[in-house]
Amino acid sequence: MSGAALGIEIVVVFFLALFLLHRYGDFRKQQRMVLFGTLLAWYLCFLIVFILPLDVSTVSALWNSQKSCHKPWSYIPDGIMPVFWRVVYWTSQCLTWLLLPFMQSYARSGGFSITGKIKTALIENAIYYGTYLLIFGSLLIYVAIHPKWHLSWYELQTIGITAANTWGLFLLVLLLGYGLVEIPRSYWNASRRGHLLIKTYFKAAKLMTEKADAEENLEDVMEEVRKVSESIKYNHPLRKYIDTILRKCPVDYQEKMGRNMDDYEDFDDKQNTYPSEKSLVKLHKQVIYAVQRHNRTRVQWQILLQQAIHLEDVAKNETSSTHQFVHSFPSAEPPGWFSRYLYTPTVEWYWECLLKQWFYRVLSMVLTLFSVAVVWSECTFFSTRPVLSLFAVFIQLAERDYNYLYIEMACFVTIFFLCTCVYSTVFRIRVFNYYYLASHHQTDAYSLQFSGMLFCRLTPPLCLNFLGLIHMDSAISHQKKEQTAYTSIMGSMRVLSFIANGFYIYYPMLIVILCIATYFSLGTRCLNLLGFQQFVGDSEMTSDLIDEGKELIRREKRKRQRIEDGENRRREWKERYGNPRDDYAARNRGTHAEMKETSYSDTANPTANRQAKYSRGGSRAERDCIELLQDAEPLDFNADSLTDDPLEADSSRHTGGRYLSMSSSRSRIFDDV
Numbered sequence: 001m002s003g004a005a006l007g008i009e010i011v012v013v014f015f016l017a018l019f020l021l022h023r024y025g026d027f028r029k030q031q032r033m034v035l036f037g038t039l040l041a042w043y044l045c046f047l048i049v050f051i052l053p054l055d056v057s058t059v060s061a062l063w064n065s066q067k068s069c070h071k072p073w074s075y076i077p078d079g080i081m082p083v084f085w086r087v088v089y090w091t092s093q094c095l096t097w098l099l100l101p102f103m104q105s106y107a108r109s110g111g112f113s114i115t116g117k118i119k120t121a122l123i124e125n126a127i128y129y130g131t132y133l134l135i136f137g138s139l140l141i142y143v144a145i146h147p148k149w150h151l152s153w154y155e156l157q158t159i160g161i162t163a164a165n166t167w168g169l170f171l172l173v174l175l176l177g178y179g180l181v182e183i184p185r186s187y188w189n190a191s192r193r194g195h196l197l198i199k200t201y202f203k204a205a206k207l208m209t210e211k212a213d214a215e216e217n218l219e220d221v222m223e224e225v226r227k228v229s230e231s232i233k234y235n236h237p238l239r240k241y242i243d244t245i246l247r248k249c250p251v252d253y254q255e256k257m258g259r260n261m262d263d264y265e266d267f268d269d270k271q272n273t274y275p276s277e278k279s280l281v282k283l284h285k286q287v288i289y290a291v292q293r294h295n296r297t298r299v300q301w302q303i304l305l306q307q308a309i310h311l312e313d314v315a316k317n318e319t320s321s322t323h324q325f326v327h328s329f330p331s332a333e334p335p336g337w338f339s340r341y342l343y344t345p346t347v348e349w350y351w352e353c354l355l356k357q358w359f360y361r362v363l364s365m366v367l368t369l370f371s372v373a374v375v376w377s378e379c380t381f382f383s384t385r386p387v388l389s390l391f392a393v394f395i396q397l398a399e400r401d402y403n404y405l406y407i408e409m410a411c412f413v414t415i416f417f418l419c420t421c422v423y424s425t426v427f428r429i430r431v432f433n434y435y436y437l438a439s440h441h442q443t444d445a446y447s448l449q450f451s452g453m454l455f456c457r458l459t460p461p462l463c464l465n466f467l468g469l470i471h472m473d474s475a476i477s478h479q480k481k482e483q484t485a486y487t488s489i490m491g492s493m494r495v496l497s498f499i500a501n502g503f504y505i506y507y508p509m510l511i512v513i514l515c516i517a518t519y520f521s522l523g524t525r526c527l528n529l530l531g532f533q534q535f536v537g538d539s540e541m542t543s544d545l546i547d548e549g550k551e552l553i554r555r556e557k558r559k560r561q562r563i564e565d566g567e568n569r570r571r572e573w574k575e576r577y578g579n580p581r582d583d584y585a586a587r588n589r590g591t592h593a594e595m596k597e598t599s600y601s602d603t604a605n606p607t608a609n610r611q612a613k614y615s616r617g618g619s620r621a622e623r624d625c626i627e628l629l630q631d632a633e634p635l636d637f638n639a640d641s642l643t644d645d646p647l648e649a650d651s652s653r654h655t656g657g658r659y660l661s662m663s664s665s666r667s668r669i670f671d672d673v
Contacts, residue, residue, distance in 0.1 A: 005074035009050045017043040025448055026441040034445040037095065037103050041452030044092040045459040048486075049419050052463055053411035055081055055484045056395075056472060057404045074408065081485035089460065089489055093164065096456030097132065100449050101125050107445040110285030112241050135163055161460075161490055166503065168461035172422060173507060175458070177514025179421030180374060182428075184367040185519075191360035197311040201549030202535050202542060204304055208552055211297040214290070221290040222253045224283060228275055229257050241280045248287050250294075289444075296442040303440060308553045318353050325349040329560060370417050375515060377469045378508045384471060392471040415466045422462060426454050464490060465508065 021039050058076050105121035140159065189195050225245060232242050246254055275283075309328055317325050325348040373390045380388035387393055391414055398406045430436045435447050463486060467473040473487055517523065521536070528534040528541070536542050 005054060006051070006076060006080075009054070010047065013046045013050050014043055017046055021448075022441075023439055024437055024441070024443040030445055030448075031107060033103060034107050034448060037100055038448040038452045041092065041095050041100060041449075041456050044088050044095070045455040047088060048092075048459050048463055049415055050412075051084070052415060052466070052484075052486060053408045055085075055486055056411050056467075056470070057408045059472070059482050059484045060395075060399050060404060060407055074404075082488060085486050085489045092456040092459070096453045097164070100453045100456075101128055104446055104449040104453075107449065108285070110281040110283070110288065112244055112281065112284065116281070136160060164457065165461045165464060165490070168457045168459075169465070169504065169507065171454075172458050172461050172465065173511050174514065175422045175425040176374075176418065177511045178518050179425045180371040180511070181515050181518040183421055183424060184364045184371055187360045187367065188364040191357040191364070193311060193314055193357065197308070197315065198546055199535055200304065200308045200311060201546045201553065204308060204549035204552050205545040206533055206549075207297065207301055207304055208549075211301050214294045214297045218250075218290045218294045221283075221286050222249060225249060225253075225287060226257055228280070228283065232274060236274070238274065238277065238280060241277070241284070245280070245284050245287055248284070248291060250291060292444050296438050296444075299440055299442050300438065305553065305556050309557065312553075314352050317349060320349065320353075323349050325352060328557070329564060367417075371421075371515075374418065374421075374469075375511060378465075378511050381469045381471070381508075382505045387471070389469050389471065391469045395470045395472075411466075411470070414469070415463070418462060418466060419459075422458055423455070426451055426458075460490070464504075468504070 017039055020042060021035065025035055025038065027035065054074050054076060057074060058081065102121050102125055105124040106117050109117040109120040111117040111120055136159070140156070189199075229242050229246065232238050246257065249257075313326070313328050316328075320326070324345040326345070377389040377391050381392065383389070387396065391410070394410050395407060398404075398410065427437045435450050437443050437447055437451055464473060467484065467487060472484055524534045525536060528536050528539060533541060533545065
């Protein structure tokens with residue numbers, strides 16, 4: 001069983017990382033190198049988090065082996081964990097400090113060849129790597145001039161690990177202080193449906209502004225591409241670069257540029273000024289960024305619109321006496337077995353209108369208790385006598401009872417909560433348009449790799465901080481106790497005493513200040529004062545954006561309702577009267593056959609044939625009704641052409657509403673002759 005637990009967790013963690021990458025990345029469009037690097041970084045970080053509780057339980061079993069021969073079911077034999085941690089840790093560090101920054105610049109480069117992209121990546125990372133060498137050199141000089149220390153390979157390795165963990169701990173406390181408050185508050189706000197709907201209106205107004213900006217930016221870039229494409233003809237040496245740029249453009253823009261292109265004109269006949277290769281590289285980079293941003297805002301708008309409509313449906317169904325959830329716009333797809341048998345409209349009503357808010361409230365209170373325990377333990381984990389850290393108390397009580405399963409579950413729940421607070425903040429933060437993790441396959445390559453870098457830098461100090469909370473790190477607890485294999489790989493932090501006894505102990509106490517600042521939304525208010533639109537309840541700008549978002553959602557609902565009504569009318573018309581053109585063709589064929597039979601039998605009975613030739617079955621009213629139904633079809637108004645401005649409505653009235661058969665009937669006027 002010892003190897004089974006480790007193998008199962010390795011496989012489960014891999015599929016978890018693959019699922020998250022599929023949610024945020026795009027397997028079909030993004031480069032394989034980008035996807036592989038991001039997947040490997042996420043996988044290694046999640047692996048450290050999931051395997052560390054097994055390491056703790058194994059050490060606890062070794063510590064108690066002299067008193068009892070009980071071993072945990074997930075006990076891992078000696079020699080396996082040190083090799084495992086060494087491979088995982090150094091691979092993740094090579095990724096975050098060397099490979100991912102290079103791959104990030106390579107993927108963002110607008111070069112047209114592999115050599116050009118590599119050259120651009122090396123130039124962009126020269127300052128990046130120089131900063132690391134400067135920090136490492138400063139620490140190296142400090143250790144070298146110290147009279148009591150003698151440099152060795154082990155000490156150099158420890159200095160490098162300490163420098164990386166110090167940088168990670170500095171960022172870790174910032175993200176953890178935000179997540180400890182924001183995650184419980186987000187679930188509490190999710191239980192307040194009115195608050196959630198208002199915030200959705202606010203997001204809709206902001207997203208519409210961003211969407212309009214992205215469309216305008218795409219238009220400007222496409223106009224520049226069109227000018228360059230018209231100036232550089234088919235036989236120009238730079239034409240292959242233009243073709244590469246055109247393949248990255250949307251399909252409709254490619255068709256427009258293809259129609260306006262005259263490839264038979266020789267570029268040597270005119271003395272034109274042609275762009276350089278550097279300008280084309282820059283333009284290529286702009287096209288990639290503009291297209292990706294336009295697609296992302298378009299998809300996000302549809303998702304946010306669906307969320308707003310759902311929240312409005314929940315508000316309407318709260319007063320329903322039938323206790324059945326009714327959607328404003330039913331799904332076009334047929335319901336699956338889950339919706340037919342388990343998640344019925346009645347079950348959906350009880351969950352959405354009654355149980356969901358209470359579930360979120362209970363979950364928010366539980367997460368609040370965890371946050372308070374983490375803040376208390378972060379401020380008191382250095383005290384070993386008495387033991388004040390709550391998590392250390394729980395682990396020590398389980399060690400006395402040899403309850404190794406409880407040790408693993410307690411360690412897993414604790415470190416999972418810490419990782420959730422930190423990683424969720426990484427997924428939420430947004431640095432303008434340069435770093436933004438968007439779900440539904442809308443994250444660009446730069447943001448994916450940047451998140452992998454952050455995970456690899458935050459996970460090792462997070463695990464060391466967790467081991468300090470449960471008093472499993474002897475460098476902090478100063479206890480003569482068996483160390484975990486993970487701590488032995490990290491090295492002794494006592495090489496740099498001012499970091500081990502100072503920074504690692506007192507810096508996490510700043511988490512109290514960060515939690516207070518997050519609770520009162522000081523960062524949000526500062527950004528709002530600087531002009532960045534943030535959701536602040538007592539702000540006039542927020543109220544205006546809420547009203548604007550509400551009107552945008554109402555307009556989109558009207559547009560969707562008109563489209564749905566038109567489809568319903570066409571469906572009812574077809575079900576009631578069938579296809580008029582097919583019926584009309586069948587009637588014409590019948591009439592033609594009848595006329596042929598009449599012509600063949602004219603000589604036999606001319607009087608009867610003359611009467612049959614000019615007579616038709618059915619009454620006159622029925623024939624008139626059939627003839628009217630043959631060409632008439634329901635009105636289909638184009639929602640995009642409808643405007644609230646009466647002047648615009650008059651100027652474009654010919655496109656506002658028309659019969660569907662008008663455009664096709666002009667070419668078929670004489671088909672029946």
